[in-house]
Amino acid sequence: MELGTIEREIYIEASPEIVFAVVSSPDHLRRWWPDDARYEPAPGSAGEIVFGDRDADGTVVSFTVVDARPPRTFSFRWTHPAGEVAVEGNSLLVTFDLTPSGGGTLLKMTETGFREMGWEAALLEQQYREHVTGWDFYLPRLAPYVATLQVRS
Amino acid sequence: MSTAAAETVDDDLWSAIGDPTRRRMLDLLLIEGAGTATTLSRHLPVTRQAVAKHLGVLDRAGLVRATPAGREKRYRVEEAQLTRAVAQLASVGSAWDARLQRIKRIAEAIQRAQQD
Numbered sequence: 001m002e003l004g005t006i007e008r009e010i011y012i013e014a015s016p017e018i019v020f021a022v023v024s025s026p027d028h029l030r031r032w033w034p035d036d037a038r039y040e041p042a043p044g045s046a047g048e049i050v051f052g053d054r055d056a057d058g059t060v061v062s063f064t065v066v067d068a069r070p071p072r073t074f075s076f077r078w079t080h081p082a083g084e085v086a087v088e089g090n091s092l093l094v095t096f097d098l099t100p101s102g103g104g105t106l107l108k109m110t111e112t113g114f115r116e117m118g119w120e121a122a123l124l125e126q127q128y129r130e131h132v133t134g135w136d137f138y139l140p141r142l143a144p145y146v147a148t149l150q151v152r153s
Numbered sequence: 154m155s156t157a158a159a160e161t162v163d164d165d166l167w168s169a170i171g172d173p174t175r176r177r178m179l180d181l182l183l184i185e186g187a188g189t190a191t192t193l194s195r196h197l198p199v200t201r202q203a204v205a206k207h208l209g210v211l212d213r214a215g216l217v218r219a220t221p222a223g224r225e226k227r228y229r230v231e232e233a234q235l236t237r238a239v240a241q242l243a244s245v246g247s248a249w250d251a252r253l254q255r256i257k258r259i260a261e262a263i264q265r266a267q268q269d
Contacts, residue, residue: 006249008249008250008253010253010254010256010257012256012257012260012261013261013264014260014261014263014264015264018260018263018264018267019256019260021263022256022259022260022263023256028259031255031259032252032255032256032259033252033255104264105260107253107256107257109249109253111249
C-alpha cells in the first residue's frame with residue numbers, strides 16, 4: 001500500500017441505493033462533512049464545499065465530481081486551487097465503492113493524492129477532522145425516534 | 154519555527170516516506186538496527202549508488218541519522234521523526250473514520266425509517 005493513500009471499509013445496514021445517496025448528494029454531504037456543499041452529483045460537475053461560515057471566516061474548498069454510477073461508485077476531487085481544473089497532482093481523489101453484502105452495503109473509501117500534493121494537503125485534512133457537531137450525531141437518532149412517537153399517537 | 158519552514162520540512166517528510174524503496178530501507182534499518190549503502194543494497198533490487206541516493210533523501214527529511222564508518226556512512230532510523238510522520242498520516246485516517254461513522258448512522262437511519 002502507498003503511504004500516500006488512505007483506505008477504509010465499513011459495513012452499513014442499508015441498501016446500496018441509500019448509501020449511494022448519502023455519500024453523493026450535497027444535502028447529505030452537509031450532514032456528515034462540510035457545513036455547506038454546492039455541486040451537481042454528476043461527472044465533471046465543479047462546485048465547492050464550505051467549512052464554517054462562507055461569509056465570515058469560513059474556508060471554501062473546490063470540489064469536482066469525477067464519477068457517479070449509482071449505486072456502485074462515486075468519486076470526487078477536492079482541494080484543487082479555485083478556478084483550476086481538478087487533475088492528478090493538484091487535488092485529492094476520494095472514491096467510494098459500494099458492494100451489496102448480506103442485507104446491507106460494504107462501503108470502501110479510498111483517498112489518494114497525498115504523495116503528489118505534499119504535506120500541506122494532509123495538514124488541511126487534519127484541520128477538518130473535528131467537524132462533528134451535536135446535530136450530526138443526534139439527527140440520525142432523532143428520525144427513528146420521531147417515527148416511534150408517530151406510531152403511538 | 155515559522156509555519157513556512159515547518160511545511161517545507163513536512164513536505165520532505167511526506168515525499169521521503171512516500172517511496173516504496175525508501176520504506177523498505179526504513180524497515181531493514183529498523184530490523185537490523187543500522188546499515189550502510191553497501192549492506193542495504195544486498196537486500197534490495199537496486200544498486201548501491203541508488204541506495205546511497207535514497208539514504209540522502211531520508212537523511213534530509215530527518216528520518217535517518219548518519220555516522221562515519223570507514224569510507225562509508227552508517228545509518229540509523231531517527232525514531233522520533235518516523236513516529237511523527239506515522240502519527241500525522243494516522244490523523245488523516247481518523248478523520249475519515251469519523252466521517253464514515255456518520256455516513257453509516259445517516260444511511261442506517263434512512264433505511265430504518267423506510268422499513269417502519
